[in-house]
Amino acid sequence: MGKETMADDQPTKSAIRSLRWFIGNGAFATCIYLGFVKEIKGAEDVAIFWAWALAVISIFLMSDLVINELKKKKPPVPLWLDGIFDIIIVSVFVWFGAIATAIAYLIYFIFLQAAWEKALKESSKVPSDQTDDQPQFGEITEEK
Numbered sequence: 001m002g003k004e005t006m007a008d009d010q011p012t013k014s015a016i017r018s019l020r021w022f023i024g025n026g027a028f029a030t031c032i033y034l035g036f037v038k039e040i041k042g043a044e045d046v047a048i049f050w051a052w053a054l055a056v057i058s059i060f061l062m063s064d065l066v067i068n069e070l071k072k073k074k075p076p077v078p079l080w081l082d083g084i085f086d087i088i089i090v091s092v093f094v095w096f097g098a099i100a101t102a103i104a105y106l107i108y109f110i111f112l113q114a115a116w117e118k119a120l121k122e123s124s125k126v127p128s129d130q131t132d133d134q135p136q137f138g139e140i141t142e143e144k
Contacts, residue, residue: 014074021076025085032089036096048101051093055104058111062118070119079116083109 028050035044060066075082086109093102 014076017073017076021082029085029089032092036092036098048098051089051101051105051108054108058108061111061115066115067119067122070115071123075116075120079113083113086112 028047031043031047031050033043034040035042035047086105090102090106090109093099093105
Protein backbone atom coordinates (compact mmCIF):
# COMPACT_ATOMS: atom_id res chain seq x y z
CA MET A 1 0.00 0.00 0.00
CA GLY A 2 3.08 2.20 0.23
CA LYS A 3 5.24 3.46 -2.56
CA GLU A 4 5.80 1.13 -5.47
CA THR A 5 9.32 0.75 -6.71
CA MET A 6 10.22 0.53 -10.36
CA ALA A 7 11.04 -3.17 -9.90
CA ASP A 8 7.56 -3.83 -8.49
CA ASP A 9 5.94 -1.99 -11.37
CA GLN A 10 7.97 -3.68 -14.15
CA PRO A 11 5.96 -6.94 -14.40
CA THR A 12 2.75 -4.91 -14.60
CA LYS A 13 4.13 -2.69 -17.38
CA SER A 14 5.40 -5.75 -19.22
CA ALA A 15 2.01 -7.47 -18.96
CA ILE A 16 0.22 -4.35 -20.18
CA ARG A 17 2.60 -4.05 -23.15
CA SER A 18 1.98 -7.71 -24.01
CA LEU A 19 -1.77 -7.22 -23.74
CA ARG A 20 -1.56 -4.19 -26.04
CA TRP A 21 0.41 -6.27 -28.56
CA PHE A 22 -2.25 -9.02 -28.53
CA ILE A 23 -5.12 -6.54 -28.82
CA GLY A 24 -3.47 -4.49 -31.59
CA ASN A 25 -2.32 -7.46 -33.61
CA GLY A 26 -5.60 -9.26 -32.97
CA ALA A 27 -7.54 -6.28 -34.32
CA PHE A 28 -5.24 -6.13 -37.36
CA ALA A 29 -5.63 -9.88 -38.00
CA THR A 30 -9.40 -9.54 -37.58
CA CYS A 31 -9.52 -6.77 -40.20
CA ILE A 32 -7.47 -8.92 -42.57
CA TYR A 33 -9.73 -11.93 -42.00
CA LEU A 34 -12.96 -9.97 -42.40
CA GLY A 35 -11.62 -8.01 -45.35
CA PHE A 36 -9.93 -10.70 -47.37
CA VAL A 37 -11.65 -13.93 -46.34
CA LYS A 38 -15.17 -12.65 -45.67
CA GLU A 39 -14.81 -9.94 -48.36
CA ILE A 40 -16.00 -7.02 -46.24
CA LYS A 41 -14.64 -4.05 -48.17
CA GLY A 42 -14.34 -1.67 -45.20
CA ALA A 43 -12.29 -4.16 -43.19
CA GLU A 44 -10.05 -4.80 -46.21
CA ASP A 45 -9.48 -1.06 -46.60
CA VAL A 46 -8.59 -0.70 -42.92
CA ALA A 47 -6.14 -3.64 -43.10
CA ILE A 48 -4.44 -2.25 -46.20
CA PHE A 49 -4.25 1.25 -44.71
CA TRP A 50 -2.87 -0.18 -41.46
CA ALA A 51 -0.16 -2.12 -43.31
CA TRP A 52 0.89 0.92 -45.36
CA ALA A 53 0.88 3.17 -42.28
CA LEU A 54 3.23 0.73 -40.54
CA ALA A 55 5.44 0.69 -43.64
CA VAL A 56 5.72 4.48 -43.55
CA ILE A 57 6.47 4.40 -39.82
CA SER A 58 9.26 1.87 -40.45
CA ILE A 59 11.33 4.66 -42.02
CA PHE A 60 11.94 5.96 -38.50
CA LEU A 61 12.46 2.66 -36.66
CA MET A 62 16.26 2.67 -36.96
CA SER A 63 16.62 6.26 -35.71
CA ASP A 64 18.66 6.83 -32.56
CA LEU A 65 15.59 8.21 -30.78
CA VAL A 66 13.58 5.02 -31.36
CA ILE A 67 16.51 2.71 -30.59
CA ASN A 68 17.15 4.53 -27.31
CA GLU A 69 13.49 4.14 -26.33
CA LEU A 70 13.53 0.44 -27.24
CA LYS A 71 16.67 -0.07 -25.13
CA LYS A 72 14.67 0.92 -22.05
CA LYS A 73 12.14 -1.88 -22.64
CA LYS A 74 11.82 -5.54 -23.43
CA PRO A 75 9.87 -6.57 -26.52
CA PRO A 76 6.17 -6.99 -25.63
CA VAL A 77 6.31 -10.59 -26.85
CA PRO A 78 9.24 -12.79 -27.87
CA LEU A 79 10.65 -11.67 -31.24
CA TRP A 80 10.07 -15.15 -32.70
CA LEU A 81 6.33 -14.87 -31.94
CA ASP A 82 6.13 -11.43 -33.50
CA GLY A 83 8.07 -12.77 -36.48
CA ILE A 84 5.69 -15.70 -36.98
CA PHE A 85 2.71 -13.35 -36.81
CA ASP A 86 4.26 -10.97 -39.35
CA ILE A 87 5.20 -13.78 -41.75
CA ILE A 88 1.62 -15.05 -41.62
CA ILE A 89 0.33 -11.54 -42.36
CA VAL A 90 2.68 -11.18 -45.34
CA SER A 91 1.63 -14.62 -46.59
CA VAL A 92 -2.07 -13.74 -46.37
CA PHE A 93 -1.52 -10.52 -48.32
CA VAL A 94 0.36 -12.47 -51.01
CA TRP A 95 -2.29 -15.24 -51.07
CA PHE A 96 -5.02 -12.72 -51.80
CA GLY A 97 -2.99 -10.84 -54.41
CA ALA A 98 -2.14 -7.73 -52.39
CA ILE A 99 1.52 -8.01 -53.43
CA ALA A 100 2.44 -4.32 -52.97
CA THR A 101 0.88 -4.32 -49.51
CA ALA A 102 2.72 -7.54 -48.67
CA ILE A 103 6.02 -5.95 -49.67
CA ALA A 104 5.23 -2.82 -47.67
CA TYR A 105 4.39 -4.88 -44.59
CA LEU A 106 7.49 -7.03 -45.10
CA ILE A 107 9.61 -3.87 -45.05
CA TYR A 108 7.99 -2.87 -41.76
CA PHE A 109 8.60 -6.37 -40.35
CA ILE A 110 12.29 -6.35 -41.32
CA PHE A 111 12.90 -2.87 -39.90
CA LEU A 112 11.05 -3.64 -36.65
CA GLN A 113 13.02 -6.84 -36.08
CA ALA A 114 16.28 -5.04 -36.89
CA ALA A 115 15.43 -2.19 -34.52
CA TRP A 116 14.71 -4.59 -31.65
CA GLU A 117 17.86 -6.60 -32.37
CA LYS A 118 19.97 -3.43 -32.38
CA ALA A 119 18.36 -2.13 -29.19
CA LEU A 120 18.76 -5.44 -27.38
CA LYS A 121 22.36 -5.77 -28.52
CA GLU A 122 23.25 -2.23 -27.45
CA SER A 123 21.46 -2.50 -24.10
CA SER A 124 23.39 -5.67 -23.23
CA LYS A 125 26.81 -4.14 -23.91
CA VAL A 126 29.11 -3.68 -20.94
CA PRO A 127 31.47 -0.70 -20.96
CA SER A 128 34.94 -1.79 -22.12
CA ASP A 129 36.64 -0.68 -18.88
CA GLN A 130 34.59 -3.29 -16.98
CA THR A 131 35.56 -6.21 -19.23
CA ASP A 132 39.38 -5.92 -19.26
CA ASP A 133 40.10 -8.77 -16.83
CA GLN A 134 36.83 -10.65 -17.15
CA PRO A 135 36.50 -13.57 -19.58
CA GLN A 136 33.70 -13.27 -22.12
CA PHE A 137 31.05 -15.94 -22.53
CA GLY A 138 32.53 -18.92 -24.36
CA GLU A 139 36.08 -17.58 -24.09
CA ILE A 140 38.78 -20.08 -23.16
CA THR A 141 41.08 -18.75 -20.47
CA GLU A 142 44.42 -19.98 -19.26
CA GLU A 143 44.83 -20.70 -15.61
CA LYS A 144 47.82 -18.97 -14.03
